[in-house]
Amino acid sequence: MTEKKNTLSPEKWVDLHADYLFNYTISRINNHDLAKDLIQDTFFAGLKAMNSFQGKASERTWLISILKRKIIDHYRKINSAKGKAEVKMNFYSDGDREGEWIEERVPSDWGNEVEKSIENEELNVVLEKCIGDLPDKYAIVFRMKTIQQFDTEEVCKELDITASNLWVIIHRARTQLRKCMEENWFKN
Amino acid sequence: MKLSCDEATKICDKNQYGEGSLWEKIKLSIHIFLCKKCGLYSRQNSIMTQCYEKHKIVVNGKKTYLNKEDKAHLNKEVREKIKG
Numbered sequence: 001m002t003e004k005k006n007t008l009s010p011e012k013w014v015d016l017h018a019d020y021l022f023n024y025t026i027s028r029i030n031n032h033d034l035a036k037d038l039i040q041d042t043f044f045a046g047l048k049a050m051n052s053f054q055g056k057a058s059e060r061t062w063l064i065s066i067l068k069r070k071i072i073d074h075y076r077k078i079n080s081a082k083g084k085a086e087v088k089m090n091f092y093s094d095g096d097r098e099g100e101w102i103e104e105r106v107p108s109d110w111g112n113e114v115e116k117s118i119e120n121e122e123l124n125v126v127l128e129k130c131i132g133d134l135p136d137k138y139a140i141v142f143r144m145k146t147i148q149q150f151d152t153e154e155v156c157k158e159l160d161i162t163a164s165n166l167w168v169i170i171h172r173a174r175t176q177l178r179k180c181m182e183e184n185w186f187k188n
Numbered sequence: 189m190k191l192s193c194d195e196a197t198k199i200c201d202k203n204q205y206g207e208g209s210l211w212e213k214i215k216l217s218i219h220i221f222l223c224k225k226c227g228l229y230s231r232q233n234s235i236m237t238q239c240y241e242k243h244k245i246v247v248n249g250k251k252t253y254l255n256k257e258d259k260a261h262l263n264k265e266v267r268e269k270i271k272g
Contacts, residue, residue, distance in 0.1 A: 099192025
């Protein structure tokens with residue numbers, strides 16, 4: 001049996017793969033313009049690297065592997081960017097009360113209407129806004145792990161972070177989201 | 189042995205994905221038994237997970253596509269690059 005060798009046809013890339021790559025990116029990085037840029041970068045990088053294509057993987061798999069690299073690069077960039085909006089602290093980080101709840105961040109009671117308010121469709125709008133308020137690096141990890149429900153291992157591999165790193169980020173994201181939903185949804 | 193609220197709620201978050209270890213679960217149970225604040229966090233955390241589940245369905249039901257102009261632009265850029 002002879003193995004079929006895959007070939008590349010870059011003039012068809014946009015028609016054949018742009019939507020797929022776009023969806024792939026959007027499910028991780030929920031930003032239209034940024035996703036567009038990352039895809040363009042991927043195609044350009046693909047053109048440059050055409051000589052290294054061995055034909056073992058399909059064209060799309062090969063392009064995805066380049067896109068994954070672009071996403072890691074993007075994540076590293078925002079991860080190291082200083083002076084960006086940080087996640088709000090929920091616990092004292094030093095002193096006698098280290099690890100205890102900061103007073104104004106202590107969970108408060110949401111009342112009896114909770115079940116009903118979860119059914120309300122508008123909840124998604126408010127939740128999306130709260131997720132959008134997270135620092136980008138937290139939002140990416142949170143979306144991948146919680147909304148797309150990827151395995152921990154997969155997220156760590158795709159973003160090149162450790163599992164303990166992931167849980168710290170998930171913890172910070174979830175405590176901030178809880179507070180945001182308390183203020184903008186459950187308290188009404 | 190003694191867990192801070194920060195550590196306890198971190199385990200609680202991990203549990204929402206079914207990924208806390210047995211030992212972590214035991215430590216969390218003891219903490220929640222003694223700490224009302226984290227007990228409330230834990231109950232609300234399950235509600236938040238339900239919200240995220242619902243959100244997942246909405247998000248994944250919405251297929252996103254590049255619009256025509258974006259695609260045409262992208263096509264032009266790629267073709268120009270091919271020509272060199």
